[in-house]
Amino acid sequence: MYAFRLAKQSILHEKWINLLSILTITAGLLFTSLTILSVYNLDVATKKLPEKFSMMLYMKDGSSQEELEDIINTAKKDPAVEKVKYIPKDEALKEFKATFKDTQFVLDGVGGNPLPDSIEVKLKNEAVTPGTARKLTEQLNKMKGIDEIEYGEKFLSSIYSLKVGMQTVSIIFVIIMSAGMIFVCYSTVKILFYRKKREIETYKLLGATKAFIRAPFIIEGAAIGFSSGILSLIGILLLYYVVIFRLINIFPLFKAIIFPVSISLFLPIAGILIGILGAAIAIGRIRY
Amino acid sequence: MINFQEVTKHYHNHTALRKITFSIEKGEMAFVTGLSGSGKTTLLKLIYLAERPDEGTITVAGWEINKLRGKSIPILRRSVGVVFQDFRLLNNRNVYDNVALALRIRGMKDRELKSRVFDSLKIVNLRHRADSYPDALSGGEQQRIAIARAIVSEPAIILADEPTGNVDPDTSAGIIRTFKDINTRGATILIATHNRELFRNTGRRVLKLDKGNFVGEETV
Numbered sequence: 001m002y003a004f005r006l007a008k009q010s011i012l013h014e015k016w017i018n019l020l021s022i023l024t025i026t027a028g029l030l031f032t033s034l035t036i037l038s039v040y041n042l043d044v045a046t047k048k049l050p051e052k053f054s055m056m057l058y059m060k061d062g063s064s065q066e067e068l069e070d071i072i073n074t075a076k077k078d079p080a081v082e083k084v085k086y087i088p089k090d091e092a093l094k095e096f097k098a099t100f101k102d103t104q105f106v107l108d109g110v111g112g113n114p115l116p117d118s119i120e121v122k123l124k125n126e127a128v129t130p131g132t133a134r135k136l137t138e139q140l141n142k143m144k145g146i147d148e149i150e151y152g153e154k155f156l157s158s159i160y161s162l163k164v165g166m167q168t169v170s171i172i173f174v175i176i177m178s179a180g181m182i183f184v185c186y187s188t189v190k191i192l193f194y195r196k197k198r199e200i201e202t203y204k205l206l207g208a209t210k211a212f213i214r215a216p217f218i219i220e221g222a223a224i225g226f227s228s229g230i231l232s233l234i235g236i237l238l239l240y241y242v243v244i245f246r247l248i249n250i251f252p253l254f255k256a257i258i259f260p261v262s263i264s265l266f267l268p269i270a271g272i273l274i275g276i277l278g279a280a281i282a283i284g285r286i287r288y
Numbered sequence: 289m290i291n292f293q294e295v296t297k298h299y300h301n302h303t304a305l306r307k308i309t310f311s312i313e314k315g316e317m318a319f320v321t322g323l324s325g326s327g328k329t330t331l332l333k334l335i336y337l338a339e340r341p342d343e344g345t346i347t348v349a350g351w352e353i354n355k356l357r358g359k360s361i362p363i364l365r366r367s368v369g370v371v372f373q374d375f376r377l378l379n380n381r382n383v384y385d386n387v388a389l390a391l392r393i394r395g396m397k398d399r400e401l402k403s404r405v406f407d408s409l410k411i412v413n414l415r416h417r418a419d420s421y422p423d424a425l426s427g428g429e430q431q432r433i434a435i436a437r438a439i440v441s442e443p444a445i446i447l448a449d450e451p452t453g454n455v456d457p458d459t460s461a462g463i464i465r466t467f468k469d470i471n472t473r474g475a476t477i478l479i480a481t482h483n484r485e486l487f488r489n490t491g492r493r494v495l496k497l498d499k500g501n502f503v504g505e506e507t508v
Contacts, residue, residue: 013380198376199380205336205370206390207365288362
């Protein structure tokens, strides 16, 4: 309890330096939260992509039943493949006609069945990456009877490059911001520690344990971090309920933004951890 | 209670203490005297481990303190009450909190320490200044607060470095009477002073230092 009292006295006595730290860490937590939210949104958006992703294998005209079965069996054996479906040219034409039933003039020009037999290969969700798709394409392309394989290579590559790029940049950003926030707390506590050097020396000479000396500083660091966490939480909630809500009314596109409010409740905890870590590093080893 | 065997302490090129050997018995009250720079403060610092000896061995309350490291140091210091030459009072805390600090460091709860703090302040006749801050006190009053802080935890050993350096003769006599009272309750007391008047006719043992050398002892 005495440690809490000392920490409270110090926070009030050194209010300006503490306030400055709190505001700096709040800004850091806000930027970090927004970065994480952006990546989260992108991740959610791309997570639905694998469900719709499939590779289309178009067969050469006149390919044999044996070649077809060979291709289907090879595709099924691949651990990345979830489902293989054979689409005969007649069924493909039926689907084509169903799709273009409102535009009869398109079908009028089509005589006979120009569509080839095809095989639809669906990959397992976790296996939908440009690398896996390319590898499977290379393997199947070597087989007899295949005319062409199509899977939107460029689109898949761009989405995954964007996702991986955003994730990498955000991880680097979060690490740098966290280090910066820890450093802000470290500097504050270090300054306070130096200002109380003589006081701490007296504690030591009177027989204080290391824990007795450290506790008020750790509590102060945690309080700085917690206050920053609360302020950034308020900032995030304001951003969502005031800014984004209004933007949705003006631009419906903003409806697509997913905002997990519960995640932002972790901000005070993150603040406390940052504060404690910064304070602990600032105090360092206590020698008698 | 306190035993020095051939203890030497150097500061850079200067030898503060040279092969000092003496003993203070349990429950004894003794003085160590000498001119400024004779090594009195260094001798006390070696006892509460603010300094470490370069040679020789020191035993305090059964602890061979040359070997003490880490967690054992605060334990030793809690069995020693020190009246520092510069008092080491905390100016941002009132008299009550300054004295209570010695007990809080020992983990005592607020409700338990109140009576002990006031008892200590009563012994040094400063109970009425409990709410004052050190800056508002005279040098003599600050010194008495430092004494109150040293005795409040009832340590086995009390060390006082020039405890009457800032007070008038009457207050000095009062302080010595206080130490004698504490001594009768069983505490071992070692007082460093250059003021010969302080120990005259006390009937106590006086250890004499001169330029870091032990030059004898007498009972006055």
